[in-house]
Amino acid sequence: MSNNYRFDRHRSPRPQSPRNRRLGENRIPKKKPMISHSHPPSELKKNQNLSRFLAQFRARPDRGRLYLVWLILFLSGIGLAINLFRLQILQGKLLTQQAEEQQLSRSRPFVPRRSIVDRTGNILALDRPVYTLYAHPKYFTKNENFIANNLIPLLVNTSIKEKTPAELVALFQTKKTGIKVAELLPEEVADKIKNLLIDGLDLFPMQQRLYPQEDLASEVVGYVDSERKGQAGVEYSQQNLLERTMPELRYRRAMNGAWIPDQLATGFVQFDDLQMQLTIDTRLQRLARESVRQQMEKFKAKRGALIVMDAENGELLALVSEPNYDPNQYYKFPQERFKNWPLTDPYEPGSTFKAINIAIALEAGVIKPDSLFNDQGRIIIEGWPIGNADYSSVGARGMISVSDILKYSSNVGMVRIVQQLKPQDYYQALQKLGLGQTTGSDLPFEVPSQLKKREQFLGSRVEIATTAFGQGFSITPIQLVQLNAALANGGNLVIPHVLRGLFNSKGEPYWTPHKSPPKKVFSSETTRKVLTMMEDVVQDGTGKNAQIPGYRIAGKTGTAQKAKRGGYSKSIITSFVGIIPMERPRYVVLAIFDEPQGGSGALVAAPVVKSVMESLISLEKIAPSQPQSLLNN
Amino acid sequence: MKNVVSPLKRPEKVDSPSKVTPITHATKIRSKVNIIPVFPATPSPPSWLQSLFNIQSFSTIFTLTLLAISLGVYSQTIYIQKRWSDQYQSLEKLRRLEQQLNATNEVLKHEIAGTGVHPSSGLMPQNPHDMIFLESTPNSTEKILKIPPKNPEKSVPILSPKSTPLGY
Numbered sequence: 001m002s003n004n005y006r007f008d009r010h011r012s013p014r015p016q017s018p019r020n021r022r023l024g025e026n027r028i029p030k031k032k033p034m035i036s037h038s039h040p041p042s043e044l045k046k047n048q049n050l051s052r053f054l055a056q057f058r059a060r061p062d063r064g065r066l067y068l069v070w071l072i073l074f075l076s077g078i079g080l081a082i083n084l085f086r087l088q089i090l091q092g093k094l095l096t097q098q099a100e101e102q103q104l105s106r107s108r109p110f111v112p113r114r115s116i117v118d119r120t121g122n123i124l125a126l127d128r129p130v131y132t133l134y135a136h137p138k139y140f141t142k143n144e145n146f147i148a149n150n151l152i153p154l155l156v157n158t159s160i161k162e163k164t165p166a167e168l169v170a171l172f173q174t175k176k177t178g179i180k181v182a183e184l185l186p187e188e189v190a191d192k193i194k195n196l197l198i199d200g201l202d203l204f205p206m207q208q209r210l211y212p213q214e215d216l217a218s219e220v221v222g223y224v225d226s227e228r229k230g231q232a233g234v235e236y237s238q239q240n241l242l243e244r245t246m247p248e249l250r251y252r253r254a255m256n257g258a259w260i261p262d263q264l265a266t267g268f269v270q271f272d273d274l275q276m277q278l279t280i281d282t283r284l285q286r287l288a289r290e291s292v293r294q295q296m297e298k299f300k301a302k303r304g305a306l307i308v309m310d311a312e313n314g315e316l317l318a319l320v321s322e323p324n325y326d327p328n329q330y331y332k333f334p335q336e337r338f339k340n341w342p343l344t345d346p347y348e349p350g351s352t353f354k355a356i357n358i359a360i361a362l363e364a365g366v367i368k369p370d371s372l373f374n375d376q377g378r379i380i381i382e383g384w385p386i387g388n389a390d391y392s393s394v395g396a397r398g399m400i401s402v403s404d405i406l407k408y409s410s411n412v413g414m415v416r417i418v419q420q421l422k423p424q425d426y427y428q429a430l431q432k433l434g435l436g437q438t439t440g441s442d443l444p445f446e447v448p449s450q451l452k453k454r455e456q457f458l459g460s461r462v463e464i465a466t467t468a469f470g471q472g473f474s475i476t477p478i479q480l481v482q483l484n485a486a487l488a489n490g491g492n493l494v495i496p497h498v499l500r501g502l503f504n505s506k507g508e509p510y511w512t513p514h515k516s517p518p519k520k521v522f523s524s525e526t527t528r529k530v531l532t533m534m535e536d537v538v539q540d541g542t543g544k545n546a547q548i549p550g551y552r553i554a555g556k557t558g559t560a561q562k563a564k565r566g567g568y569s570k571s572i573i574t575s576f577v578g579i580i581p582m583e584r585p586r587y588v589v590l591a592i593f594d595e596p597q598g599g600s601g602a603l604v605a606a607p608v609v610k611s612v613m614e615s616l617i618s619l620e621k622i623a624p625s626q627p628q629s630l631l632n633n
Numbered sequence: 634m635k636n637v638v639s640p641l642k643r644p645e646k647v648d649s650p651s652k653v654t655p656i657t658h659a660t661k662i663r664s665k666v667n668i669i670p671v672f673p674a675t676p677s678p679p680s681w682l683q684s685l686f687n688i689q690s691f692s693t694i695f696t697l698t699l700l701a702i703s704l705g706v707y708s709q710t711i712y713i714q715k716r717w718s719d720q721y722q723s724l725e726k727l728r729r730l731e732q733q734l735n736a737t738n739e740v741l742k743h744e745i746a747g748t749g750v751h752p753s754s755g756l757m758p759q760n761p762h763d764m765i766f767l768e769s770t771p772n773s774t775e776k777i778l779k780i781p782p783k784n785p786e787k788s789v790p791i792l793s794p795k796s797t798p799l800g801y
Contacts, residue, residue: 048675112732123739128732187733212739260721287758290750548761611758618759623766 105251105259111244112207115275116221116234118282119317119500121507123212124221125235125327130208131190136177139200144169147198151181154192159183184208209235211327217285219340220278220319220443220498223327231330232338234278234498237444241276241502241511273505278498279315284308287615288318291608292591296322299596299604305342305477306612307496307590311485311579313515314494317587318612319443342592343446346474350560351409351542351601352577352590353470355530356483357418358402360429362526366420369529372399373416381415382462386469388412389559403533407541409557411469418468423458426467433521434493435473439482442497442513449475471560471568477575481590484577487530488554488585491522535582543576545606548613550624552582555609557601562594571595576605580613581622589613 087095112127133155140147148165160182162168171179185193190203209224222233230236251259292304308318321342325333339345361367377396378387388394388411397410405413418426436451451473457463466472475483478496486493501512522530534554537543543555555578561568575592579585589612591605616622678686749756 115735122742123735126732126735126739128736129729187729210736212736213743216743260718286746286750550761614760615758617761618764624761627766 103253105253106249113209113224113228114242114244114502116242117275117277117503118217118280118285119277119315120281120283121277122282124217124278124280124282125209125211125224127207128210129187130183130206131185131187132183132204132206133181133185133190133193134202134204135172135179135181136200136202137172137179138176140172141199144172147201148172150196150198151193151201154189154196155182155185158185158189209327213282214328215324215326216282216289217278217280217319218324218327219321219342220280220316221327222444223325223330223338225330232327232340232445233443234276237442238276238499244272272510274502274510275505277500277503279310279317279500280319280498281317281619284612284615284619285318285320288608288612289320289322291611292320292322295591295593295604295608296596299593299599301593301596301604303341303594305590305592306608307342307477307481307588308612308616309481309485309496309588311488311494311586311588314482314485314496314518315500316496316498317616319498339445340443342477343441343443344476346447346449346476347573347592347594348471348474348560348563349480349575350470350558350573352480352484352556352558352575353475354406354409354414354468355487355534355556356433357414357468357470358406358533359487359522359526359530360426360433361417361421362529363522364421364425364429367402367417369402369533371402373402373405373413374398375400375405375410375413375416377412379412379415381465382460384462384465386411386415386462386465403536406533406556407536409537409542414468415465418464423464426464427454427457430467430473433483433486434479435475439476439479440495441478442499443478446478447476449473449479470558471563474563477590477592480575480577481588484579484590485588486521487527487534488579488588489527490524491520491527492518493521494518531579531582531585534579538578542600542602543578543606545602546576546578546610546613548610548617550626551580551613551617551622552625553613554579554582554585555606557606559600559602572600574599574601574604576601576609578606578609578613580616581625583625587613587616587620589616 115123115127116125117123135147137144145165148168152163152165152168162171162181168181171181185203190205193201193203207228209228211218211221211223218233220233222230222235222237224235225231230239230242235242249261251261253259288306288308292306295301296304304320304322306318306320307316309316319340319342321340323337325337330338358367362369375388375397377391377394378385380386388397389409394408397404397408397413400408400410400413402413402417404410405417421429430451435449438446438448440446451457452463457467463472482493482496485496495515495518497513499513502510504510531554534556535552537557538546538553538555542557543553546553546555555576558575558577560573560575562571562573563569573592573594574596575590577588577590580587580589589609591608591612593599593604596604677683748754
């Protein structure tokens with residue numbers, strides 16, 4: 001209405017009637033409602049104005065101008081409608097597609113591979129972002145020399161081949177786009193390059209597996225290759241547990257140009273905080289590795305290995321295999337180092353197997369701990385001479401007990417014991433222990449132990465005789481530990497493993513591997529008797545070097561000639577297996593040294609087992625059996 | 634509706650029912666003005682125009698409300714998008730920092746442990762000889778449990794400073 005009034009004033013230059021003007025003075029326009037039935041004079045005026053305006057409009061001669069304006073507006077409206085039709089209907093699909101191409105991106109969000117931690121939570125493997133620097137000289141807005149001069153100082157100590165700005169400028173001139181300048185740049189270098197704000201440089205993000213502990217546990221953890229596939233250790237065997245997958249997500253370009261996901265997928269904002277926990281204790285692993293290295297150096301041994309296993313459940317607390325490699329730079333090492341030889345290389349265990357044979361004979365009931373056997377020192381079976389290692393110095397020992405046979409590691413005595421068993425029973429017992437098979441551990445590439453074929457074994461007396469003192473068949477170190485663990489835990493064949501399961505950041509288990517109940521291979525009475533004999537070995541026999549004052553330890557040395565084609569070579573493989581503590585046997589420690597220059601199991605391996613057991617005592621807080629003897633030392 | 638209104642001489646006459654609808658709020662003006670204009674009788678606006686006026690006023694209110702709502706919704710959309718973008722980026726940043734912290738921490742741990750192994754570091758591995766083993770006292774918990782918790786007289790002497798402290 002007020003518009004009408006204004007129109008009125010503009011359109012009609014005639015002076016207002018005095019009556020009207022007075023009315024205008026009388027009203028209070030701001031407070032007055034537009035339509036009010038309680039004030040008829042106002043409505044009358046409005047109606048008057050409207051009819052007057054219409055009359056004037058009809059009477060005006062220059063209303064063509066209004067038509068013109070109306071026409072322009074109308075035509076513009078039509079034009080807009082046509083354009084809208086063109087954009088929405090005719091080109092709608094094409095334009096939507098173009099917009100989506102520019103603003104949307106569909107990709108799987110990058111989810112880092114799960115971390116691997118040890119039993120105390122130390123990280124053994126984690127993902128970190130790295131960058132590849134590409135140069136596109138076509139898009140350079142600054143001088144190439146300027147760019148090269150700024151880049152070179154940042155790229156020192158990286159994978160860049162060009163060492164001077166001039167060389168980098170020469171590289172820029174080779175291609176117009178897509179020149180790879182440097183790879184695997186850490187984040188801090190990438191940030192510095194970004195801050196230079198140089199057009200034509202592109203940083204392509206990638207993820208790299210970082211092993212902060214370097215070579216500490218590489219035989220267990222393994223490594224991931226450049227295609228992010230695990231190639232050794234649990235990185236290989238537990239690939240499906242370590243990789244996280246995510247559904248494909250749509251990303252939208254935000255106002256500031258950053259890509260943000262435009263929908264939420266389950267577990268995207270909070271991807272699971274699960275970590276793979278291993279049973280390895282890095283503290284023990286570090287001390288064990290150091291001991292093995294020192295001993296290898298001392299005896300110039302070719303290879304060394306050490307395994308610590310919890311006999312109650314089969315958890316491996318340490319697994320050292322020397323020489324090993326740094327998984328951060330796996331490409332710098334020869335391939336044979338990746339295989340983890342304590343699992344892949346069966347060897348003839350020698351005397352360390354004697355305790356197992358005695359357990360078999362005791363279990364079969366053919367001998368008793370105090371049974372006496374004639375040790376002639378040297379015998380001939382089927383034309384093959386079999387003698388004790390100390391025959392030249394000690395000669396024949398005569399009638400000795402089973403316990404002494406183990407204590408002095410008498411080969412002839414062992415042959416006599418095994419001869420009490422029926423060959424087929426003996427073979428069956430060996431098979432029951434898992435010889436000829438793998439232990440079923442969760443580490444990859446495990447090789448089965450090798451036992452002669454039944455016909456060959458039963459058909460030859462010398463085969464049985466050599467098996468009695470641990471030669472003529474081969475077994476992996478991991479399996480030897482498993483068999484000794486059965487002696488420690490009362491006769492159960494537990495499966496050695498390194499995987500504890502997936503745990504969240506609070507340490508709560510999310511997934512743990514299914515464990516089948518262990519196979520019972522010996523009675524607990526048998527194992528108790530054998531352990532007592534093995535304790536004698538450490539106290540008075542060949543294993544004295546493993547003694548720890550205050551602690552009761554069971555153990556057995558082993559020195560075996562290495563088999564070669566058609567016989568045995570002069571080189572030896574020495575080992576020592578120890579079990580601690582005797583009151584409640586729990587931990588089995590095996591050390592093996594391949595081809596030490598001189599020495600025996602007692603001399604080379606036993607001291608290493610001792611030092612590792614000392615560390616184990618501190619870490620696992622094993623109380624001494626005889627505290628008084630600790631005070632005396 | 635009356636056609637003629639007699640001029641107002643006195644304010645009292647305003648309330649008279651025979652007069653035109655009074656302009657009650659203009660008391661001051663009334664005192665100044667002696668003559669009240671006389672309007673000719675006009676018919677009320679046609680009903681179609683009246684309904685158009687009604688529609689116009691309702692639609693104006695409706696449009697303004699819609700406009701306010703749509704502005705609100707639009708600003709919320711923009712605000713939420715901006716917040717989501719900011720928060721997502723800060724999440725990414727935190728993840729990066731967490732990862733960097735973890736990596737640095739582990740690398741440092743490894744380096745410290747590595748230097749500790751060298752004989753020159755003056756450090757040596759823990760040895761059973763250097764450890765203190767305490768025999769457990771299996772009866773101690775029983776003794777504590779035997780104290781009736783509801784009886785304050787008996788528990789006071791244990792807590793009183795005069796008694797020998799158990800921890801020393």
